Amino acid sequence: MDSLFEKLNLVLKGRVLIDEPLMRHTTWRVGGPADFFLVPQSRRELSAVLAILGEAGVPWEVIGAGSNLLVRDGGIRGAVIHTGGLRRxxxxxxxxxxxxxxxxxxxxxxxxxxxxxxxxxxxxxxxxxxxxxxxxxxxxxxxxxxxxxxxxxxxxxxxxxxxxxxxxxxxxxxxxxxxxxxxxxxxxxxxxxxxxxxxxxxxxxxxxxxxxQGVGGPNAGSVFKNPPGEQAWKLVERAGMRGASQGGVRVSEKHANFIVNDGRGRAGDILTLMEKIRQAVLAKTGIELESEVRILGEE
Ligand SMILES: Cc1cc2nc3c(=O)[nH]c(=O)nc-3n(C[C@H](O)[C@H](O)[C@H](O)COP(=O)(O)OP(=O)(O)OC[C@H]3O[C@@H](n4cnc5c(N)ncnc54)[C@H](O)[C@@H]3O)c2cc1C
The missing domain is CATH 3.30.465.10 (Uridine Diphospho-n-acetylenolpyruvylglucosamine Reductase; domain 3)
Incomplete structure (x- = not known):
C-alpha cells in the first residue's frame, strides 16, 4: 500500500488523498470514503495514474462534478479519479x-x-x-x-x-x-x-x-429516467409519492423526480426512498422506473 501511495504521489505531486469522504464531491452531499482520491492536473498525469493502478490491480472509478452520482455510505474500495484538474x-x-x-x-x-x-x-x-x-x-x-x-x-x-x-x-x-x-x-x-x-x-x-428546479437543498437532478412516452415525475406524482420522506431525504414538493437532502440524509436513505418510489409506481401504473443516477460503492 505504501509503495502504491508513493508511486501515485510522485506522479500527482501530493494530490493523493486517503479516505477522502465522497460526500464532499457529490451534489447530493452523501457518500462514504474513497481509499485513494486522485486529482490529475494533465492528461499525461491521468494516463500515468491509470498505468500505476493497472499494474497494482487496484480498481478505480472516475467522477466529474458528482452531479449524477449516488455513492453508497460504505464508500469506494480502490481509487476515485477526479477530473476537476483537466479544464483546458x-x-x-x-x-x-x-x-x-x-x-x-x-x-x-x-x-x-x-x-x-x-x-x-x-x-x-x-x-x-x-x-x-x-x-x-x-x-x-x-x-x-x-x-x-x-x-x-x-x-x-x-x-x-x-x-x-x-x-x-x-x-x-x-x-x-x-x-x-x-x-x-x-x-x-x-x-x-x-x-x-x-x-x-x-x-x-x-x-x-x-x-x-429550485428545490432548496442538495440533489442530483432527475433521479429516474423518463420511460418511453412517459415523464417520470408525473408517474411519481400519480403514485402519491410527492413529498414522501425517509430519514433526512424527501421527494421534492416542487419537482417529483428530485430527491432532496436536508443535510442529514445518507445514501442509504436515498436508496430506500428510491425503492419505495419504484414499488409505488409499479403498483399504480405497472411501469418499472429505471435509475438515471449512477450508483457506486459499498453499503
Ligand atoms: C440540479 C441538477 C439538474 C440537472 N439537470 C440535468 C438535465 O437537465 N439534463 C441532464 O441530462 N442531466 C441533468 N443533471 C444530471 C447531471 O448534471 C448530468 O448528468 C451531468 O452531465 C453529469 O456530469 P458530472 O461531471 O457531474 O458526472 P458525475 O456525476 O461525476 O458522473 C456521472 C457518470 O459519468 C461518469 N464519468 C464522469 N466523468 C467521466 C469521464 N471523464 N470519462 C468517463 N466517464 C466519466 C462517471 O463515472 C459516472 O458514471 C442535473 C443534475 C443536477 C444536480
Whole structure:
C-alpha cells in the first residue's frame, strides 16, 4: 500500500488523498470514503495514474462534478479519479471546440455561445463536467451531447486512443465507453448562430431552470429516467409519492423526480426512498422506473 501511495504521489505531486469522504464531491452531499482520491492536473498525469493502478490491480472509478452520482455510505474500495484538474479548452476552425473532460459544462456553454456556436445552449444550468455530460449523454430542451460530439480522446493505462462519436452509440442518457478508459478530451462541432440570440436563450433557460428546479437543498437532478412516452415525475406524482420522506431525504414538493437532502440524509436513505418510489409506481401504473443516477460503492 505504501509503495502504491508513493508511486501515485510522485506522479500527482501530493494530490493523493486517503479516505477522502465522497460526500464532499457529490451534489447530493452523501457518500462514504474513497481509499485513494486522485486529482490529475494533465492528461499525461491521468494516463500515468491509470498505468500505476493497472499494474497494482487496484480498481478505480472516475467522477466529474458528482452531479449524477449516488455513492453508497460504505464508500469506494480502490481509487476515485477526479477530473476537476483537466479544464483546458481551445477553439478550432469551422465551429469546433476541443475541451478537456473536467471543464465545467457551464463554462463550455458560455464560451461557445460567445463565439456564436449553437448546439448546447439548451443545456445551460446543468451542473456537470464535459466528461460526465458525454458519459451520461446529458440533454435538455431537445439538445443533447450526442448532437455535438465528433470524437474524443480516451485515456488508458500509459496511453491515449481516439474514439469516434459512432463508437459511443449514444442513446437516451447513455453512451458506450470501454470499461477501462476515461474520457480525457472531447472534440465538439457546433452550428453558427448569433451570439446575442444564444446568450438570450441561455438566460431564458436559467430562469426556467431556477423556477422548475429550485428545490432548496442538495440533489442530483432527475433521479429516474423518463420511460418511453412517459415523464417520470408525473408517474411519481400519480403514485402519491410527492413529498414522501425517509430519514433526512424527501421527494421534492416542487419537482417529483428530485430527491432532496436536508443535510442529514445518507445514501442509504436515498436508496430506500428510491425503492419505495419504484414499488409505488409499479403498483399504480405497472411501469418499472429505471435509475438515471449512477450508483457506486459499498453499503
Ligand atoms: C440540479 C441538477 C439538474 C440537472 N439537470 C440535468 C438535465 O437537465 N439534463 C441532464 O441530462 N442531466 C441533468 N443533471 C444530471 C447531471 O448534471 C448530468 O448528468 C451531468 O452531465 C453529469 O456530469 P458530472 O461531471 O457531474 O458526472 P458525475 O456525476 O461525476 O458522473 C456521472 C457518470 O459519468 C461518469 N464519468 C464522469 N466523468 C467521466 C469521464 N471523464 N470519462 C468517463 N466517464 C466519466 C462517471 O463515472 C459516472 O458514471 C442535473 C443534475 C443536477 C444536480
Amino acid at each position: 479548452w481551445s477553439r478550432r476552425g469551422d465551429g469546433r471546440i476541443r475541451a478537456e473532460a473536467g471543464l465545467p459544462l457551464t463554462t463550455l456553454i458560455r464560451e461557445s455561445a460567445a463565439l456564436g456556436f449553437s448546439g448546447l445552449e439548451m443545456l445551460a444550468g446543468i451542473p456537470g463536467t464535459v466528461g460526465g455530460a458525454v458519459a451520461m449523454n446529458a440533454g435538455a430542451g431537445g439538445q443533447e451531447m450526442a448532437g455535438v460530439v465528433e470524437e474524443m480522446i480516451l485515456a488508458g493505462p500509459g496511453a491515449e486512443e481516439p474514439w469516434s462519436a459512432a463508437e459511443c452509440a449514444f442513446a437516451y442518457r447513455s453512451c458506450t465507453l470501454p470499461a477501462d478508459r476515461i474520457v480525457a478530451e472531447v472534440s465538439l462541432r457546433f452550428t453558427p448562430d448569433d451570439p446575442e440570440a444564444l446568450q438570450e436563450e441561455i438566460a431564458r433557460r436559467l430562469i426556467h431552470r431556477r423556477a422548475a
